Amino acid sequence: TRMTSQTPARLNLMIIDDDLAFRQGLANCLQQFPDLEVVLEADSRSEALQFLKSWFESHTTLDVVILSLDLGQSVAGTQGAIALCQAVRSRYPTLPILAMSQIPDPNLLSTAYQAG
Secondary structure, rough: OOOOOOOOOOOOEEEOOHHHHHEEEEEEEHHOOOOOOEEEEEHHHHHHHHHHHHHHHHHOOOEEEEEEEEEEHHHHHHHHHHHHHHHHHOOOOOOOOEEEEOOOOHHHHHHHHHHH
């Protein structure tokens, strides 16, 4: 029996958060893992949708979107994040979305879960 060594595939990630320092810090942390690569970063709903459209014009896969539900740190911001989650889900139904929040609101998490 011959065993072969294969290089594991890298997971391509996108981070969506309006806080530049947090986004860069998270990207730096994630890139410590050799099988993870942050390929896209966006700070708003419109930028995220534009970057996703451009990405899928020249690439076949994006493995995970990491979405902050705290976009804007306000009720309008969380609603914008939920709308973004719904927009991503409708355009890219198989793209996994990992939602995160600093807001201790179970209703927000439930709404995000229902949105996709």
